[in-house]
Amino acid sequence: MNTSGTDTRAFKASMRTQWDAAAAGWDTHSPALRAWLRTSTEAMIAMAGVVAGSRVLDVAAGAGDQTLDLAERVGPSGAVVATDLSTAIIARARDRVRRAGFDHVQCRVADGEDLQVEEASFDAVVCRLGLMLFPDALQGLREMRRALRPGGGVCTIVFSGPERNPCLRILMGTALRHAGRPAPDPFAAGSLFSLARPGHIDALFHEAGFRDVATTAVDASFPMPSVDDYLAFVRSSASPILQILSGLGEEAANAAWDDIREQLRAFDTPAGWEGPNELLLTAARRPG
Numbered sequence: 488m489n490t491s492g493t494d495t496r497a498f499k500a501s502m503r504t505q506w507d508a509a510a511a512g513w514d515t516h517s518p519a520l521r522a523w524l525r526t527s528t529e530a531m532i533a534m535a536g537v538v539a540g541s542r543v544l545d546v547a548a549g550a551g552d553q554t555l556d557l558a559e560r561v562g563p564s565g566a567v568v569a570t571d572l573s574t575a576i577i578a579r580a581r582d583r584v585r586r587a588g589f590d591h592v593q594c595r596v597a598d599g600e601d602l603q604v605e606e607a608s609f610d611a612v613v614c615r616l617g618l619m620l621f622p623d624a625l626q627g628l629r630e631m632r633r634a635l636r637p638g639g640g641v642c643t644i645v646f647s648g649p650e651r652n653p654c655l656r657i658l659m660g661t662a663l664r665h666a667g668r669p670a671p672d673p674f675a676a677g678s679l680f681s682l683a684r685p686g687h688i689d690a691l692f693h694e695a696g697f698r699d700v701a702t703t704a705v706d707a708s709f710p711m712p713s714v715d716d717y718l719a720f721v722r723s724s725a726s727p728i729l730q731i732l733s734g735l736g737e738e739a740a741n742a743a744w745d746d747i748r749e750q751l752r753a754f755d756t757p758a759g760w761e762g763p764n765e766l767l768l769t770a771a772r773r774p775g
């Protein structure tokens with residue numbers, strides 16, 4: 488991406504609009520998301536060093552699924568601040584927090600590249616499946632480091648590469664082909680695979696001033712009762728794909744979805760459907 492101020496502002500405005508539109512779908516599918524991401528979320532919380540009484544910042548928190556886990560873990564003697572670029576999706580998080588009766592959680596709108604939090608005010612920072620969507624991930628990491636107290640821990644989750652995430656590759660590639668758009672650089676800033684090149688995310692963490700940086704690849708295959716259940720999730724929540732197809736008429740969009748469905752049936756199993764998926768968990772520490 489050209490990173491001029493105007494391009495970045497337009498990119499973020501479009502990102503906000505997309506996630507405002509996908510907020511209800513992401514929230515409604517939280518039971519499936521929760522099952523898909525359970526193991527990696529537990530690992531993320533542990534790797535960031537979150538314990539009872541911690542003060543935790545949850546960046547790009549979405550509809551707050553991992554926020555609720557954090558709230559449980561820190562307990563009433565701790566605190567969680569959940570932030571997101573999208574007003575509609577963070578409103579969903581706020582609602583879930585209220586329904587869970589957690590008084591020690593705040594939900595706010597904030598760009599991850601400009602968090603608007605006090606320096607050194609958190610013991611831990613987490614970011615689940617958000618950082619790769621930032622146009623300037625390095626600036627996002629600098630903000631996380633600034634928010635952390637010296638010695639505090641961070642853990643982020645991003646997608647690993649297209650070869651390890653064939654469903655995402657099929658979704659992106661097929662949507663682009665039907666939209667008549669050339670395939671962009673798969674590792675372009677702000678895209679699903681932007682932080683997937685080997686060593687890239689570690690280098691960014693180091694450049695942002697973190698130490699004890701370590702990345703672990705975690706298998707996170709996505710089980711669903713059927714390919715149609717997976718497609719129902721994608722069609723209501725996967726904003727990058729929806730954005731690509733948004734310019735097509737109904738017939739052309741349906742043809743794209745039929746093509747996607749046919750390819751995704753490669754992951755039918757005797758028990759239902761299971762999409763292979765791999766995530767990168769990166770943990771680090773602000774120097775003490």
Ligand SMILES: C[S@@+](CC[C@H](N)C(=O)[O-])C[C@H]1O[C@@H](n2cnc3c(N)ncnc32)[C@H](O)[C@@H]1O
Nearest residue numbers: 506547548549571572573598599615616617620
């Ligand atoms: C794939 S969702 C993940 C949400 C949540 N963390 C989860 O795992 O359920 C990505 C989220 O990143 C947010 N996001 C994208 N760019 C952002 C930015 N620059 N600052 C803050 N949030 C951002 C989106 O609004 C969206 O809620």
